Amino acid sequence: MLNDSSKKRMKFKEYILVIFKYIFLTLVAILILTPIVIIAFGALKTRGEFVTNPYIPPIPPNLGNIIRILKMPIFWYMIRNSLVIMVSTTVGVVIVASLAAFVFSRVRIRGKNILFNFFTLGLMFPVTIAILPIFLMVRQVGLTNNLIGVILVQTAFQLSISIVILRNFFMDIPSELQDAASIDGCNTFGFLWRILMPLARPSLAAVAALAVVTSWNDLVIPLVLIDKEKLWTLPLGTMQFQGQYGMDYSLISAFLLLSAIPAIIFYLFAERQLVSGLTAGAIKG
Amino acid sequence: MGPAVDFIGLQNFKRIFTDQVFMKAIGNALLIIVLSLGVQLPMAMALAIMIGQKIRGRAFYRTVFFMPYVLSEVITGIMWLILYNPEPKRGFINAVLEFIPGLKPQAWLGDTRLVLLAIFVVLTWKYIGFHMLLYITGLQNIPRDIEEAALIDGVNKRQMLTNITLPLLLGTIRTSVYLSVLGSLQIFALVWLMTKGGPVNASEVLSTYMYRYSFVRFELGYGSAVAIIMLIISLTFSIIYRYLTRKTEYVA
Numbered sequence: 001m002l003n004d005s006s007k008k009r010m011k012f013k014e015y016i017l018v019i020f021k022y023i024f025l026t027l028v029a030i031l032i033l034t035p036i037v038i039i040a041f042g043a044l045k046t047r048g049e050f051v052t053n054p055y056i057p058p059i060p061p062n063l064g065n066i067i068r069i070l071k072m073p074i075f076w077y078m079i080r081n082s083l084v085i086m087v088s089t090t091v092g093v094v095i096v097a098s099l100a101a102f103v104f105s106r107v108r109i110r111g112k113n114i115l116f117n118f119f120t121l122g123l124m125f126p127v128t129i130a131i132l133p134i135f136l137m138v139r140q141v142g143l144t145n146n147l148i149g150v151i152l153v154q155t156a157f158q159l160s161i162s163i164v165i166l167r168n169f170f171m172d173i174p175s176e177l178q179d180a181a182s183i184d185g186c187n188t189f190g191f192l193w194r195i196l197m198p199l200a201r202p203s204l205a206a207v208a209a210l211a212v213v214t215s216w217n218d219l220v221i222p223l224v225l226i227d228k229e230k231l232w233t234l235p236l237g238t239m240q241f242q243g244q245y246g247m248d249y250s251l252i253s254a255f256l257l258l259s260a261i262p263a264i265i266f267y268l269f270a271e272r273q274l275v276s277g278l279t280a281g282a283i284k285g
Numbered sequence: 286m287g288p289a290v291d292f293i294g295l296q297n298f299k300r301i302f303t304d305q306v307f308m309k310a311i312g313n314a315l316l317i318i319v320l321s322l323g324v325q326l327p328m329a330m331a332l333a334i335m336i337g338q339k340i341r342g343r344a345f346y347r348t349v350f351f352m353p354y355v356l357s358e359v360i361t362g363i364m365w366l367i368l369y370n371p372e373p374k375r376g377f378i379n380a381v382l383e384f385i386p387g388l389k390p391q392a393w394l395g396d397t398r399l400v401l402l403a404i405f406v407v408l409t410w411k412y413i414g415f416h417m418l419l420y421i422t423g424l425q426n427i428p429r430d431i432e433e434a435a436l437i438d439g440v441n442k443r444q445m446l447t448n449i450t451l452p453l454l455l456g457t458i459r460t461s462v463y464l465s466v467l468g469s470l471q472i473f474a475l476v477w478l479m480t481k482g483g484p485v486n487a488s489e490v491l492s493t494y495m496y497r498y499s500f501v502r503f504e505l506g507y508g509s510a511v512a513i514i515m516l517i518i519s520l521t522f523s524i525i526y527r528y529l530t531r532k533t534e535y536v537a
Binding site: 018021022024025028029031032033034035036038039042051054055124125126128129130131132133135136213216217218219220224234235236238239242249252253256259260263264266267268271274275278279282 | 332335336340342345346348349350351352353355356357358359360363364365366367368370374375377380410414415418419422460461464467468470471473474478492495496499500505508509512515516519520523524
């Protein structure tokens, strides 16, 4: 048995350990947040303030850069294009992936597993590697410089992971449920629509959150498929903007801040869905 | 694209393997993989173990650590381009270094010896939260009763980690390694934005090499050949890795 003083010593040791842990974690948090904060500071300064005092908090904040960007029509084009692509891709992914996952998990067809493995091949190589054949194919069907081209390619590349996530979820639902539904006169499609889909809502949300972030942040696909300025997406336009205003750091910082804000807001609201999509996709895939 | 005319056999592949720059890109990819597996993943695991336990504020830390992952590579790349500016008056990193006695400002992205390290720091900043999340999930999936049984058997904290937690985390480690290697092979936007593979190809990676030949020089045939080699590397790795690790899966 431990006597009182050694018990106390243990407690004291643990206490110190916890404090160290908090100090360490807080330091890491500061390291991670500092770059974002520094950029946000820069965004709220005039070009002159940026040159003289680049790193102190901007008091009072200068909104000149922000307003200047908000007044640029091209910025709103980028937002619109990114939104159109993101919404269409997400809707497309959810519809196609849930139908495919339904077939792979619930419908008996010959060669199902081979087909499914073929679908998961997409997990093994990233879009960057396939970008050249994609460009040639999309050009051949005349969908370069067209948002539809970007949407189709993004949807295609998001399907593998989404199907894997949804199939796993559908497989976990007991087949008695389907039997019961069919006794009650529910056909296969009705079972999918009325029973599986409502049950799968958390998984659908995870798949959708994943598609939203992937589409919104994607650079490579629009980079090779789009060169008309009015069709630039936010990442593509941000890159061009940086090229154009390269040395005006406060203006670029403002642009970065404005394009980061939607992503951060989305993340704060949909963190749980996003995290469950990412971990489900990674671990089951 | 028409039918293949001017068929040149394996000429392109011969050219690839005799190109010093391509070999440099392979070397850089390997270096990034080694650094990711040797530095980034252990750090991610340590963070996960720290905030996986019941501590106050874990949701806050998790949210912060994962935040860079949701920023696009474009935002990340330009942000760090600014932070790495060689001029301490413009680049925050060098301002900090100037402040610490004994350290000097560096041209992080302009120095052939430093550039890859600088890029690796950004990769870690952006992706460590993702791997941490994987490990947190892995830790949560370890059944409580195994740990409780071990505690009753009187194992100490270190034994618990090396004999219970890590072995049970093997499946997650496997996934994390797999994704890290595949991710390292396809890094593109960050490097393209920060250095375009330079200076003097010091930060060239496979995808920047492929992109330059395909879309800047428009040598589509050569670019395709590079893409095929990238595909072969990725698929070979995937298949071999899955084959080698298929038995270690822990079934909860």
